[in-house]
Amino acid sequence: MDIKKKNKLTPLSFLAFILLFAWLLLLFLTPFTQAPQTIYLGNNGMVSIMDNTPYIKNNIKNPISRGVYFSGDFMCHQHADRSFFLNGNQMAYCARCTGIFLGMAFGAFIGSLFKLRIGFSLYIIVILPLVLDGLLQLFTSYESSNLIRIVTGTLAGTFTSFVFYYVFQNSSLSGK
Numbered sequence: 001m002d003i004k005k006k007n008k009l010t011p012l013s014f015l016a017f018i019l020l021f022a023w024l025l026l027l028f029l030t031p032f033t034q035a036p037q038t039i040y041l042g043n044n045g046m047v048s049i050m051d052n053t054p055y056i057k058n059n060i061k062n063p064i065s066r067g068v069y070f071s072g073d074f075m076c077h078q079h080a081d082r083s084f085f086l087n088g089n090q091m092a093y094c095a096r097c098t099g100i101f102l103g104m105a106f107g108a109f110i111g112s113l114f115k116l117r118i119g120f121s122l123y124i125i126v127i128l129p130l131v132l133d134g135l136l137q138l139f140t141s142y143e144s145s146n147l148i149r150i151v152t153g154t155l156a157g158t159f160t161s162f163v164f165y166y167v168f169q170n171s172s173l174s175g176k
Contacts, residue, residue, distance in 0.1 A: 001118045010112075013168065017108035020161075024105045030065040030092055037088030039069075045078040052078055068092045084146060095146035096130070099153020106154070107161025115169055116162045126159045 031039065038059065041052050052073045060066045072078055072092035082094040091098060110116070130152035136142045 001116075001122055013112040013165065016164075017105065017112045020101070020105040020108045024101050026064070026068050027092060027098060027101060028086065030062075030068045031086040031089035033062045033065045034060060034087070034089050039089035041078045041080055041083075041090050043079045043081050045073070045076070047077050048074060050074055072097070082146065082149065084150075095149035096134070096153040099150035099155075100157035100160075102150070103154035103157020103159075104161045105157075107158040108165070110158075111161055111165030111168075116166050118159065118162050118166065123159050123163055127156045130156045 041055060045051050050070070050073050053070065056066060056069045056073060060069055069092045076093045076097045078090070078092070079094060080090050082096070084091050084095055084098065093101070133144050133148060133152050137144060
């Protein structure tokens with residue numbers, strides 16, 4: 001991995017960080033827009049299936065919060081036993097997905113300040129714990145903790161941002 005300080009901060013690269021950071025804030029703030037202990041999505045959700053939509057429509061009145069929970073309903077299984085609770089309310093994404101967004105925002109911050117170059121093999125090594133943890137849970141009786149999920153998600157999200165920034169910095173969009 002090669003990291004060098006950028007000569008100047010480009011607005012487009014910093015904009016990605018701002019947008020990801022704003023999204024991350026929304027994820028952590030939405031449970032506080034509801035009365036305490038009113039959001040519980042259960043453990044039956046599936047990825048890419050809007051199975052919690054009726055519950056979200058009936059129980060989340062704030063339109064921004066509802067949108068965040070709808071996005072989670074589509075992109076995440078939203079299992080309560082694999083999610084964090086804030087204000088007594090389940091977050092819109094599970095611990096692993098929350099970690100991925102956390103890592104992407106952190107990686108975007110680093111990527112907006114530094115020129116990054118990571119090798120493909122390092123990227124695979126860094127995301128391998130997430131893949132192994134997920135596959136073990138899927139195919140065996142093993143259950144990891146939310147701490148393991150958020151750590152592996154954060155690592156994967158951070159290095160995924162690094163890859164995107166490397167591609168961006170070496171494209172015509174970066175203004176080179």
